[in-house]
Amino acid sequence: MEASITRNRFYRFSRLCPVKEGQKNIVQITMQGTRSRDFAAAFKAAGIKKKDAVGYTWHHVDDFDPKTGKTTMQLIKTETHEAIRHKGSVSQFGAHSGTKYGSPQAVDYSYTQGWLTGRVPKRLKELISKFC
Helix, strand or coil: CCEEECCCCCEEECCECCCCCCCCCEEEEECCCCHHHHHHHHHHHHCCCHHHHCCEEEEECCCCCCCCCEEEEEEEEHHHHHHCCCCCHHHHHHHHHCCCCCCHHHHHHHHHCCCCCCCCCHHHHHHHHHHC
16 A cells, blocks of 8 residues: 555555665654755755655655644655645645745744744845844
8 A cells, every 4th residue: 555544634655765774764854834945854854865866755744743843754756646635734834824835924934933944035034134
């Protein structure tokens, strides 16, 4: 079976990317507001280079913690991920924050919660400099 239903009625996938010693195909990250930022964080946590995971994509498991912003990510076959309509922590984040994941507002929300890692978006830097 390629996927199972979780207690929240979402999917947990089983066709995980094979890993080498020191690598992980299941990691926990703090949600950043966009998939690209989440994927970068997941690859870093997994110790896997993007170029070594061709044919795989990161799946947001349905375990978003609104207090910490943490969620579990699974590196699964892209074809499996695309074949099964599902919702995961991206939809949970949106429901909690009232934002559309991937939007500037979602990134802003992650920033205001103290979850944003990496580069602060230019528009946020400019806004912060006006008020600080």
